[in-house]
Amino acid sequence: MIDARDLRKRYGGSAALDGLDLTVAAGTVHGLLGPNGAGKTTLVRILATLVHLDSGTATVAGHDVHRHPERVRAAIGLVGQHAAVDELLSARQNLVMFGRLSHLGHRAARRRADALLEQFGLTDVGEKPAGRFSGGTRRRLDLAAGMILTPRVLFLDEPTTGLDPHARAEVWTAVRHLAAGGTTVLLTTQYLDEADQLADHVSVMHHGRVIAAGTPAELKGPDRLDVLTTGDPATAAARLGTLGPVTVDGRKVSVAVHDRVAALTLAATLPDVADITVRRPTLDEAFLHLVAA
Structure with a gap:
């Protein structure tokens, strides 16, 4: 589902990616581990077509990120490090808004919002402003927004940073649900236990390269x-x-x-x-x- 070869990206005199190779199988949760500055977020931004690579090749869902970025965007969802929901709007209003921004008709957006509220266990808070949510509930709403168009690939960039253990467990449950439904998930995290709990396969990044890869058991x-x-x-x-x-x-x-x-x-x-x-x-x-x- 994701195939990257010899990716390189520099910012000034620093190499964020330095010949990175990555393969992610369809229908799996793939964890990206690495210290700060390893290049994890840069990689996600390149694969999500938000940043242009300097050299190398990458395909997502069979589409080249450089030659056909619009096809890649139609196949992916992205949940960044910071929640993107509007705190003044209710959970349902947020999801309807994201649906409309994704070119769904009004009725289709409302139907999709209702389906996602149920899928992510948010029906009871559907009419409450997102600004009143706990960290875990807000993050689940953010995940739901990333699933508006049922993407084939979902990028999660450190989705539980700053959350307490209970909130992290809520997000983990939501990610497992997504993977069970067939969505391919690329998860970047600095929490080793998170990768151990969620990932089918793990790649360890350091200095812009993948230095080790395997199942959590193989890496241990x-x-x-x-x-x-x-x-x-x-x-x-x-x-x-x-x-x-x-x-x-x-x-x-x-x-x-x-x-x-x-x-x-x-x-x-x-x-x-x-x-x-x-x-x-x-x-x-x-x-x-x-x-x-």
Whole structure:
């Protein structure tokens, strides 16, 4: 559904995108992770035809973003970092307005507004001004506005920034609903747990390039064995080093493991052990390792 090859974009002397490649399969949620300045928003703006690329090629829903931007716009929805709804209008009035701006007739716009209010659980607040909504409810209204024309591809640029945990959970539910309905979602986020919860596939961006890609499970890698010792951690590190490269953090020694039973058996023979844990690594750990490499 999205195919980008060797995308490059410079602002002055800085490269926002530096030979980026990206492929997004149809009907999936694809997460874009990266620190501030990695180029995530620039990429979304190029794919949404808001910014011209300097070189490279990109297609969205089968249409070239440079040669046929009008076809791309007809196939996409975009929800930016800041809510775009009018706070003085009710939820229904906002959706009708967006429908009319999208060239729907008045009756068609009202029917679509009613359908979206129900789809996003906003029927009970449909007549209330958006300025009275909580952050999560306002963001759901913003998502609904992005779905006015039932886009084949929806770009979500950090949709939960600044929201509390309850509001974030509301948005996550709405995104899952969209994906289940067949919409391809490209999600940029700085929240690793968000990508872990929502994304079928994740691309990690750094310095304008994709430096790693895969499912969240693939990026996390194998299980890790953590051993907390009351003695010299160097002793535990030397023994656990037979399993692979170890990391030492204070008195905790960690190593990636592919055979849980063998790893636990070895750990149980170590002297001065206070605690042994085998756990799944987090996406945070994988991300920090990748961007620090």
